[in-house]
Amino acid sequence: MELRSFTGRDDLASALARFVADALEHRIRRDGKAALAVSGGRTPTRFFEALAGERLPWSDVVVTLVDERWVDEDSPRSNAALVRRHLLHGPAGAAEFVPLWRPVPTPEDGLAAVSAAIADLPHPFAAVVLGMGDDGHTASFFPGGDRLAEALDPAGTAPVLPMRAPGAGEPRITLTLPLLLAADRVAIHVEGDGKMAVLDAARAGDDVAEMPVRAVLRAAHPPAVFWCG
Ligand SMILES: O=C(O)[C@H](O)[C@@H](O)[C@H](O)[C@H](O)COP(=O)(O)O
Numbered sequence: 001m002e003l004r005s006f007t008g009r010d011d012l013a014s015a016l017a018r019f020v021a022d023a024l025e026h027r028i029r030r031d032g033k034a035a036l037a038v039s040g041g042r043t044p045t046r047f048f049e050a051l052a053g054e055r056l057p058w059s060d061v062v063v064t065l066v067d068e069r070w071v072d073e074d075s076p077r078s079n080a081a082l083v084r085r086h087l088l089h090g091p092a093g094a095a096e097f098v099p100l101w102r103p104v105p106t107p108e109d110g111l112a113a114v115s116a117a118i119a120d121l122p123h124p125f126a127a128v129v130l131g132m133g134d135d136g137h138t139a140s141f142f143p144g145g146d147r148l149a150e151a152l153d154p155a156g157t158a159p160v161l162p163m164r165a166p167g168a169g170e171p172r173i174t175l176t177l178p179l180l181l182a183a184d185r186v187a188i189h190v191e192g193d194g195k196m197a198v199l200d201a202a203r204a205g206d207d208v209a210e211m212p213v214r215a216v217l218r219a220a221h222p223p224a225v226f227w228c229g
Pocket residue numbers: 039040041042043044066067068069079130131132133137138139140
């Protein structure tokens with residue numbers, strides 16, 4: 001992995017926004033459209049606001065999520081609601097947004113529709129921004145996840161899978177590893193000394209089932225890790 005360290009959260013947010021905006025501009029110049037997949041959780045808010053301030057041809061950008069909790073957008077746990085609130089406003093509101101949640105009871109019920117919507121996006125993605133949990137999960141690749149091996153299979157062909165895991169809270173839906181790693185640029189965004197300790201532990205071992213983020217750290221085209229203390 002390539003570590004990019006910052007002294008403050010705002011500096012990190014600006015640099016990550018530029019890293020993503022460069023990738024989007026490049027893909028738009030080449031293909032006319034570009035897709036971006038972002039993570040939810042608590043970390044990305046500042047980055048979303050910085051990215052929303054980038055001058056981009058936003059109507060040529062499609063935004064989706066790396067993963068989603070199976071909750072409607074009124075829930076405080078909805079990643080889609082977070083993206084709408086902090087990224088898709090002002091000029092960035094012209095971007096198309098493809099959410100991963102559908103108003104059906106389970107991720108299995110929504111899987112066909114979500115898979116079709118993801119297949120329709122411009123591929124490969126220009127950029128993917130991942131987060132990381134204290135248990136070493138990334139996207140919804142959780143330790144103990146019921147479909148973890150399938151989601152991490154480098155030869156897997158499903159773009160999207162449901163995921164249930166003890167540490168996941170509600171059922172989830174996630175883009176799969178090969179789709180994410182095919183992106184032009186992959187970043188992992190982590191903040192705080194605790195997350196750096198988790199990253200160090202991940203780098204020190206091999207067992208992907210124990211810390212699934214290892215599958216991303218060891219990718220042939222390794223991610224850029226954006227970190228600040
Ligand atoms: O929906 C989610 O939960 C995420 O996409 C997930 O993979 C997240 O990136 C990590 O759990 C880190 O979350 P925090 O930023 O809240 O620590």
